[in-house]
Amino acid sequence: MSPRKGLDMPTIVEAAAQIADASGVEEVTLASLAQKLGVRSPSLYNHVNGLGGLRVQLAIYGLKKLTAAVTDSLQDKTGDDAMHAIAAAYMAFARAHPGLYELTLRSPDDGDAEYAAASALLVDLLVQTLSYYDLDREKSIHIVRGFRSYLHGFASIEQKGGFGMPIAVDESIRLVLQTYLIGLRHS
Amino acid sequence: MSPRKGLDMPTIVEAAAQIADASGVEEVTLASLAQKLGVRSPSLYNHVNGLGGLRVQLAIYGLKKLTAAVTDSLQDKTGDDAMHAIAAAYMAFARAHPGLYELTLRSPDDGDAEYAAASALLVDLLVQTLSYYDLDREKSIHIVRGFRSYLHGFASIEQKGGFGMPIAVDESIRLVLQTYLIGLRHS
DNA sequence: ACTATAAACTAATACCATTAGTTTTTCAAG
DNA sequence: CTTGAAAAACTAATGGTATTAGTTTATAGT
Numbered sequence: 001m002s003p004r005k006g007l008d009m010p011t012i013v014e015a016a017a018q019i020a021d022a023s024g025v026e027e028v029t030l031a032s033l034a035q036k037l038g039v040r041s042p043s044l045y046n047h048v049n050g051l052g053g054l055r056v057q058l059a060i061y062g063l064k065k066l067t068a069a070v071t072d073s074l075q076d077k078t079g080d081d082a083m084h085a086i087a088a089a090y091m092a093f094a095r096a097h098p099g100l101y102e103l104t105l106r107s108p109d110d111g112d113a114e115y116a117a118a119s120a121l122l123v124d125l126l127v128q129t130l131s132y133y134d135l136d137r138e139k140s141i142h143i144v145r146g147f148r149s150y151l152h153g154f155a156s157i158e159q160k161g162g163f164g165m166p167i168a169v170d171e172s173i174r175l176v177l178q179t180y181l182i183g184l185r186h187s
Numbered sequence: 188m189s190p191r192k193g194l195d196m197p198t199i200v201e202a203a204a205q206i207a208d209a210s211g212v213e214e215v216t217l218a219s220l221a222q223k224l225g226v227r228s229p230s231l232y233n234h235v236n237g238l239g240g241l242r243v244q245l246a247i248y249g250l251k252k253l254t255a256a257v258t259d260s261l262q263d264k265t266g267d268d269a270m271h272a273i274a275a276a277y278m279a280f281a282r283a284h285p286g287l288y289e290l291t292l293r294s295p296d297d298g299d300a301e302y303a304a305a306s307a308l309l310v311d312l313l314v315q316t317l318s319y320y321d322l323d324r325e326k327s328i329h330i331v332r333g334f335r336s337y338l339h340g341f342a343s344i345e346q347k348g349g350f351g352m353p354i355a356v357d358e359s360i361r362l363v364l365q366t367y368l369i370g371l372r373h374s
Numbered sequence: 375a376c377t378a379t380a381a382a383c384t385a386a387t388a389c390c391a392t393t394a395g396t397t398t399t400t401c402a403a404g
Numbered sequence: 405c406t407t408g409a410a411a412a413a414c415t416a417a418t419g420g421t422a423t424t425a426g427t428t429t430a431t432a433g434t
Contacts, residue, residue: 007381031421039382042423046381051422105347119349139362141354146363148349149340150333156343157336160292162306167328175326176333180363183370194412218390226413229392233412238391376434383428390421397414404407 007037012047013061016054020099028099030054055103056112062097062104063118069093070125079132080181086129087151087177091170094155101155123148133184143184150176194224199234200248203241207286215286217241242290243299249284249291250305256280257312266319267368273316274338274364278357281342288342310335320371330371337363 015036019028030051034041048054073089074082094101126144135143154173163169202223206215217238221228235241260276261269281288313331322330341360350356 029421030423040384041421042384042425043382045423105343105349116351138354142359142362143366145341145344145350145356145359146337146366149344149363150337151340152344153336153338153340154332156292157332157339162292162335163332164303167325169332172329172332175329176336179330179333179370179374180367181370182373183366183368186369186373187366216390217392227415228390229415230413232392377432378434379430379432381428381430383426385424385426387424388422391419393416393418395414395416397412399410399412401410402408404405 007039007043007047009047009057012037012044012054013057016058017061017097017100020058020103021097022099025099025102028054028058056115058100058103059105060112060115060118062100063115063122065097066090066093066101066104067118067122067125070122074125074129078129080178082129082132083147083177083181084174086126087173088170090151091155091158091173094159098159102159105152105156135184146180150180194226194230194234196234196244199224199231199241200244203245204248204284204287207245207290208284209286212286212289215241215245243302245287245290246292247299247302247305249287250302250309252284253277253280253288253291254305254309254312257309261312261316265316267365269316269319270334270364270368271361273313274360275357277338278342278345278360281346285346289346292339292343322371333367337367 012033016028016033019032019036023032030041030044033054034044037044044054048057069092070086070089073085075085077085123144126147127140130140130144130147133143154169154176157163158169163172199220203215203220206219206223210219217228217231220241221231224231231241235244256279257273257276260272262272264272310331313334314327317327317331317334320330341356341363344350345356350359
């Protein structure tokens, strides 16, 4: 009706995230998003820099939400407890928000400062948690990379249906992390 | 010129893989592929079941090529040597064929038998290599999942430019795998 | 009350996948 | 050697997509 619908960035990004989680990443188009918002698709250009810009915003939004979920899971845990809590929270997020999670790891090389900042926040959280283990600076970086890779690998492969067998993935995650942490102590 | 260009599946899939690696996954369209092959895009439907079918073929092709590269790297190595060789070959493949690698992990739930078989072959290779460590059957499955996740996580994150810092990723891979294997021995 | 701006709109373009229907070449059977 | 059928190319058309240009309208601030 009225030419002012009161759209703003949060509304748009959240609607897009809902489409991504409910119907898959490739279903989030400017057309489907505009329809969901009761608007014509060119109107979205007043708020977002095309489909590419929308994806960047989704990546930032998802990364912040993921970091918040992981942070919440930590409470005052430290050491192995903290590591397992992070892994559980990370996987829970990826399962609850499959589309949004996928978009999170999608922003490429384009130097978006806000995305870089959000990404750094998550890495910082991991680095701080790992400080419990008294690693030297360089080794700490390697181990954090390994932890991130392991988390993303599990989340990504599970999402594509790559773990065919019915043996519980959660148990795999627990055991693999435990193995990694034992190795960390004996090195 | 002549209405018979002699196209066949291998030619088509290899051309598509070249586009994927050179220009990125989203650039492999029936339009760009047809142009590269000197053909009109509807002609491709005589060989491939649309864009979706092409992607399935690319996933199979990439998986086979990846498995072959990993197999070649093994020679007669066993134990830690074999594990490090696999990791190095896996990463080398992902770096040499970024687009094809990305497509490899993309075939979803649709029950394509050939894709499932190719995927099982790679997993078998990992299982066999891990048999060196004398794990019981269930634990072996968990550890293989962890290894795969770790490999895919590193490959995927590196490809998206996620490891900002200039510290060598190869060293991270080596150290993280070493840590994992130490943990395996002490558990 | 007026005006400038922001946010919506319509219209148009270009690209993409896909389907339908047509032509042409090749290959094999008579 | 001819002929006929099937395979592989083609053209034409449709519907969906992003994006740009130009227009209208509501709103917020003077």
